[in-house]
Amino acid sequence: MITWFMWAQFGIAAVAGLLAIVLGLAGKRPNDLTMGLTALVGVLLVVQLVIALLSPAFGNTATGSVLEFYTYLVSALLIPPFAITYGLIDRSRWSTVVLGVACLAVVVMVYRMHQIWFVQVA
C-alpha cells in the first residue's frame, strides 16, 4: 500500500460522497458527474488492489492481518458497481444519495485498510 495513493483515494471518495449526498438532497438525479465520480472511486480501488498485490514483492508488506485487509478491499470493490447499477435503474434523486452513501462507505473502508496495512502490529 502506498500512503499518498491511499490519501488521494480517500480524498476523492470523500468529495464524491459528500457531493452526491448534497446534490441528491438538492433534488438532482444521478448524472454524469455523480456517476462518473463513483466510477472513479471504483477504478481507484482496482488500482489499489494491484498495488496491494504487488507491494509485498517490493518489501512493502502489511503490518496487520492480510486476510482482514483483503476482506475490506474485496468488499469495497463490490460497492461502486452496485451503486452505479442502482443509479442506472432508479433515476430518482434518492439514487444520487445512495451513490454518496456508497462512496462514503468506501472512505471508511479505505481508512481501515490503511490502518491494517501501516498501523496495526497485531
Add this chain to the structure above:
Amino acid sequence: MTTQTSSRATGIGRVLIAVYAVLALAATGRSFVQIVSEYADAPLAYTLSALAAVVYIVATIALIGKGDTWYRVAWITITFELVGVLVVGVLSLVDPELFPAKTVWSFFGRGYAFVPLVLPVLGMLWLRHTRSAVTGPRD
C-alpha cells in the same frame, strides 16, 4: 410513478436500504475474518457477530421485499437488531471480557460510528411510516 416496487423501497427508504446493505456487508466481512482467524478467542462474541451479520442481510432483503410477510420479517429482524445492540452494548460496558471490542454491537456499535444503534430506530420509524400502504390491497 407507477412502478411495481415495494411500498418500503420508495423515496428516502431507498437510502435506508442502501445503508442497511452496507452495514450487512461490513458485518459479514468482519464476522468472516473473526471466525476464520480467531474464533477460539471469543466463540460467544463471534458467533453473535455472525448471527448479527445474517440478521442484517435478512433485514435488508425484507425492507426491499413486498407484502405483509416481508413487512413482518422486517419488524422481527429490526427489533432483534435493536435489542441486540442494546443488550450487547450494556454487557460490553459491564463486562468487557465477555465481548471484545471488535464485534458489531460492542459499546453500542462504537466501531461503526453508532450506525448499528441508530439504524434500527430509523428502520422502525420507516416501517411505521409505510404501514398504511402495506395493510392496503396486495399488489
